[in-house]
Amino acid sequence: MKLVVQVKLLPTPVQAAALEATLRACNEAATWVSGVAFERGVKRNFALREHTYAEIKARWGLGAQAAQHVIKKTCDAYATLRANLKAGNLGRPGSKRYRAASEKPISFRAEGAQPYDDRMLSWLMGERRVSVWTLAGRVKDVAFTASPEQLATLAACRRGESDLVCRDGMWFLMATCEVPEAPLNADPVDFLGVDLGIVNIATTSDGEIIAGRELNRIRVRERDLRAKLQRKNTPSARRRAKKRRRKEARRAKDINHKIAKHLVAEAERTGRGIALEDLTGIRGRVRLRKPQRATLHSWAFHQLGQFIAYKARKAGVPVVHVDPAYTSRTCAECGHIDRANRVSRARFACRSCGFVDHADRNGSRNIRARAWELWRCGAPSTAPVPPARPSGRARGTGRKRSITASDARCASPAI
Structure with missing residues (x-):
């Protein structure tokens, strides 16, 4: 089963400035991609890449992996919006809330989360350090901390992407972990x-x-x-x-x-x-x-x-x-x-x-x-x-x- 482990980063002021500039650029690019997807009616990952991939790299200076994650994040946001509209979580069709959500492109906050994969993020578990890609290059030796139980889970079960998050001036990595499940007790006594x-x-x-x-x-x-x-x-x-x-x-x-x-x-x-x-x-x-x-x-x-x-x-x-x-x-x-x-x-x-x-x-x-x-x-x-x-x-x-x-x-x- 998948669990998310929250890891707190302890960057220096210089490292924090690089992370902030990267997060801001990624979300500005995502907002632009969202506008293109809304205008052209193209909200699928591979189809949207044809219209936005080159422009993202040239205009914001993002790397190949970061550009692809920006596009994928935008498509996922529209998929979530469609699901909420269909489930009625945003009101009935034609209501003010429904129209406000569906009649304009999605915008992303400047401090919104950005996904990182193993090509953009390296973990040094023994030293409790991470190496993170930024617009200013690779930022190495960013310290992190977590509880002993979380560190053990992270070292043994981390798989897939991690999200970089800025919350109230603090930096976090939300790491996805594949935790093994115990066999279901099919014969409970009560x-x-x-x-x-x-x-x-x-x-x-x-x-x-x-x-x-x-x-x-x-x-x-x-x-x-x-x-x-x-x-x-x-x-x-x-x-x-x-x-x-x-x-x-x-x-x-x-x-x-x-x-x-x-x-x-x-x-x-x-x-x-x-x-x-x-x-x-x-x-x-x-x-x-x-x-x-x-x-x-x-x-x-x-x-x-x-x-x-x-x-x-x-x-x-x-x-x-x-x-x-x-x-x-x-x-x-x-x-x-x-x-x-x-x-x-x-x-x-x-x-x-x-x-x-x-x-x-x-x-x-x-x-x-x-x-x-x-x-x-x-x-x-x-x-x-x-x-x-x-x-x-x-x-x-x-x-x-x-x-x-x-x-x-x-x-x-x-x-």
Whole structure:
């Protein structure tokens, strides 16, 4: 399986200036190539080379490999745009957003990423140095750093291209690695059900609760600070907002990685699979008051599911996504379904058999039972991509709404 390892470069000021000039020239050339592709209606790699390759080399002084990567990057951008338009991610045909994306050529930012292959980039793993092609010639002895685990993966599994990225004045290489997968455990002894929420980010069928109250407090504090900076709107406030813009995203990503790693390790250790809810479109189905919307939309549930899926695939742990309908209202002991069973956000009490449990743990047990039933019926592992939700069901017909909505309602008083 392919993984991307992020490596931080530590260039000297002279090396950084050469990298910046190269990145700027490549993106200016890509913007020009995009205009040619849009005007001529030629958006395939080899056909576009006939119209742009010689001009790129003569006008911007790029080498042969860099010129080809610029053309390929432009074609890939148009392929991505077509896919987004077709999937409806940019609005309906004829809408303002749709026309803004489709009626003008794609432009590239001056600091946009540029792909490098092994002819343009050489790695010296033992010395932690790279040699990078630039407009000023080959820049050698550019130092880089990464975590020990990333360095080991890079040394053993690096294959293919690497992207040169400039982000907030820092330089990175995104290296593609081919990591071997463990054989899939085709005979799990059971499944580890995982219920996702806001107050409790993840609750397992074993009763383990990964709470997010402190994280919710931090998110609210960051959101209030961002609003103050936007209202102030001075040059210093804008600089501070720009500096802090990725901080919350990095924190959430780090926490999601840790949660996914823990869940996969526990399932692998016990010989079980992982059962998750298919929460596709959950934000569109749940309706909340305005103060509660930011709490719901600020956590990356899809990202957490992706992290669990790819880590499980790497470890050979099967993953099954189940329909979340009524998992918060169903008793895990007797199977009785009743809205009144959910007494509060945290408490579940069955009206039929009297079973009492933490509401999220009860839901995770239902998820585990559904996954085990699907697996016994021959359902395959859905890692790394969750299955698409069937399109024939009407809105509001028993989908999971109460858990996420009640989590969001109870998150604000707890902050």
